[in-house]
Amino acid sequence: MLIVTPDGGSSFYINSRNGHRRYEDFFLREFLPQIEKRYRTRAGRASHGIAGISMGGYGALHLAFLHPELFVSLGAHSAALLDKIPTVALSDSRQLARSRILGDVFGSPLDPVFWKHNDPLTIAHTASLAGLQIYFDCGSEDDFGFDAGAVALDKTLDSRHIPHEFHLYPGGHNWVYVAEHLPALLQFHFRVFESASRPRNSSQ
Numbered sequence: 001m002l003i004v005t006p007d008g009g010s011s012f013y014i015n016s017r018n019g020h021r022r023y024e025d026f027f028l029r030e031f032l033p034q035i036e037k038r039y040r041t042r043a044g045r046a047s048h049g050i051a052g053i054s055m056g057g058y059g060a061l062h063l064a065f066l067h068p069e070l071f072v073s074l075g076a077h078s079a080a081l082l083d084k085i086p087t088v089a090l091s092d093s094r095q096l097a098r099s100r101i102l103g104d105v106f107g108s109p110l111d112p113v114f115w116k117h118n119d120p121l122t123i124a125h126t127a128s129l130a131g132l133q134i135y136f137d138c139g140s141e142d143d144f145g146f147d148a149g150a151v152a153l154d155k156t157l158d159s160r161h162i163p164h165e166f167h168l169y170p171g172g173h174n175w176v177y178v179a180e181h182l183p184a185l186l187q188f189h190f191r192v193f194e195s196a197s198r199p200r201n202s203s204q
Contacts, residue, residue, distance in 0.1 A: 001190060004035055010101050012080070013052070013059020017107040017114045027063065032070070045131075046196035049073035049189045053178055054146075055080045057136070061120035061153075064134075065127040073192040075185045076136040077178050081121055081149025085112050121149060124156045134164035135188045137181055139171035146173065 011023040036043060048071045052060035057079025064074040086102060099108070106115050116122045134157070138150035147168060154166040165188065171177035 001193065002035075002039055002041060006031055008056065008059060010055070010104060011059075012055055012062075012105050012118075014062055014105065014118050016105045017111055021105070023059075024063065028067065028070075042197075045070060046072050047193065049075070049192065051075035051077075051185060051189065052079070053077045054173065057081075058120060061136070062118060062123065064132060065120055065123040065129065068127065068129055068132045071132060072196050073133045073189045074135070075188055077181060077185060078138050078142060078146055078173050079120070079136060079150065079153075080144070081119075081146050081153060083121065083148045083152040085115055086110065121152055121156065124153055125160075129157075129162050133188075133192045134162070135166075135185060136164070137167040137169055137185075139173060139177045140168050141170070141172045143173040 006027070008023055011021050013023050013027065015022045015024045032048075035041065041047060050060045050064050050071045051074070052058070054077070057076030058081065060074060060076050061079055061081075064071045086099075099110075102108075102110055106118075136150060136153065138147045140147055142150075150166065150168065154164070157164045157166075167181075169177070169181060171180070
């Protein structure tokens with residue numbers, strides 16, 4: 001299994017509202033084709049998975065939900081999912097810092113229409129996800145409240161009867177949490193790839 005970890009910076013792995021950063025276009029039109037060209041990978045959806053942590057988890061969900069024909073497996077740890085459009089308290093320096101990051105991608109002030117258009121929680125209501133194997137987890141004490149977003153996504157997928165694996169584990173938003181649960185995510189992808197590569201009439 002080949003694992004490639006592109007750095008998306010603070011892009012959320014999508015095309016920004018102002019058009020200055022087009023990470024989604026780069027990922028789909030340049031990055032994936034270059035990986036297939038440079039390395040001896042198997043072509044086709046059955047050999048491609050996507051995963052991410054925090055902002056990368058948001059990006060993985062966004063990309064896989066919008067382009068399910070490209071991936072057979074999807075995983076996310078502590079994805080940056082917010083069950084409500086974020087607002088900013090001007091007296092809170094931490095929120096102001098977050099606002100600057102969000103503003104670079106979603107507009108300043110934040111454009112609610114653009115936010116919803118790209119939000120995995122919104123996309124999950126209508127995306128065609130048949131055949132996409134989905135795994136995600138989050139810490140129940142996530143420092144940014146992403147656990148509420150993860151629970152919301154779980155409920156949406158349940159309401160649509162879309163098979164998925166979701167876990168809400170004890171823990172916060174940190175590398176200790178990721179290190180503890182990353183092996184399970186990797187094993188999930190490995191199982192999916194193994195199953196997808198098996199001949200349909202195989203009983204093994």
